[in-house]
Amino acid sequence: MTHSSRLLERDGALRIKVCCIGSVEEAATALDAGADALGLVSAMPSGPGVIADEVIASIIAWVGQRAATVLLTSRVDADGIVEQLRDVKPTVIQLVDAVPESEVSVLRERLPDIALMPVVHMRGKRPVADAAQLDARADAILLDSGNPGAAVKELGGTGRVHDWTVSRAIRDAVHVPVFLAGGLRPDNVARAVRTVRPFGVDVCSGVRRDGRLDCGLLSAFVAAARAVT
Numbered sequence: 381m382t383h384s385s386r387l388l389e390r391d392g393a394l395r396i397k398v399c400c401i402g403s404v405e406e407a408a409t410a411l412d413a414g415a416d417a418l419g420l421v422s423a424m425p426s427g428p429g430v431i432a433d434e435v436i437a438s439i440i441a442w443v444g445q446r447a448a449t450v451l452l453t454s455r456v457d458a459d460g461i462v463e464q465l466r467d468v469k470p471t472v473i474q475l476v477d478a479v480p481e482s483e484v485s486v487l488r489e490r491l492p493d494i495a496l497m498p499v500v501h502m503r504g505k506r507p508v509a510d511a512a513q514l515d516a517r518a519d520a521i522l523l524d525s526g527n528p529g530a531a532v533k534e535l536g537g538t539g540r541v542h543d544w545t546v547s548r549a550i551r552d553a554v555h556v557p558v559f560l561a562g563g564l565r566p567d568n569v570a571r572a573v574r575t576v577r578p579f580g581v582d583v584c585s586g587v588r589r590d591g592r593l594d595c596g597l598l599s600a601f602v603a604a605a606r607a608v609t
Contacts, residue, residue, distance in 0.1 A: 387417055387448040387472065388495060388520055388557050394573065395580030396602055397450065397559060398587070400429025400537065404442045406593045413598045414606075417448040419474065419582065422464065424454050427537035428591070429584060437468045450474050450497065454535055458486035465491065472497050472519075476535040477528060484517050495519035499535070500550065501526040502542035502562065508549050515554040522582060523547050525562035539563050539585040544575040551576055566600035573608040581605050 387395060398410040399419030407418055420436040421429040440449045451470035455461045456479045465473070473491070475484075475498040487496060497520040500511045511521055525540040527533070541563035551558045557579035564572055565586035573581065587598040 390557070394578075394606055394608070395559070396605060397580055397582040398593075398598065399450075399452070399561070399582055400584040400588075401439060401593075402429060402431055403435075404439055407439050407443055409593050409595055409598065411443070411446055413595065414602050415447055416580070417450050417472065418443060419450045419452055419584070420470070421452045421537070422454070422468075424452070424476070424535055425533040427535065429537060433464065433468050440468065440470055448472055452476055452536065454533075456480070456483065458483040458490065461487060462490050465494070471495065474522060475499060476526070477533070481517065488517070497522055497559070499524050499526070501528055501535075502546060503527060503529070507546055508553055511550040511554050515556055518556050520557040520559060520579070521550070521554060522559040522561055523550060536561070537584050541568070544572055547576045547578070551578060564601070566597055566604050569601055570604045570608050573605055
């Protein structure tokens with residue numbers, strides 16, 4: 381069983397994804413706190429946590445089989461994504477921008493062992509319909525609070541909370557695992573989990589101080605999230 385399949389195995393346990401990992405030291409802190417997946421941010425038009433592909437590859441090599449590694453890519457063409465993965469070998473690809481269905485089909489064919497997790501940005505009138513369209517071609521869906529329509533695209537890491545009742549409607553409408561992101565912190569993650577009942581939660585800025593991953597905040601976040609029954 382690959383680590384991506386273990387991450388997405390339906391055993392009832394809430395999955396924790398810690399995003400914006402910037403170094404082996406931060407990866408170790410996240411693993412020690414109980415993270416199931418580490419998010420690694422490649423080139424983006426805006427937002428925190430961007431690191432070079434060479435650094436991403438070194439972190440993934442260090443993590444090995446201890447957790448799922450999730451590459452966040454803003455590329456929308458299959459050839460470009462496959463090229464990026466030539467040296468960066470994650471277990472999951474998080475597609476933060478809208479990738480045409482034809483390109484997703486190519487990714488499925490060329491990257492059969494890598495899970496695809498497209499992002500639905502919770503704006504406008506169509507997030508439930510957008511998620512439903514992705515249901516058949518995704519291994520998981522992540523709900524975030526970006527704004528792809530901004531003058532400079534926001535594709536994650538905004539720290540904004542969105543309407544969790546809409547997130548719950550998506551969770552109830554689709555068949556694939558749903559990860560919840562967007563402004564989650566130790567003081568609100570339990571309420572978010574109770575409201576949405578997601579498969580997993582994803583955190584970046586909510587467990588950082590002055591841009592650095594904070595062990596105390598992360599431990600409090602994990603404990604609060606997993607205390608929900």
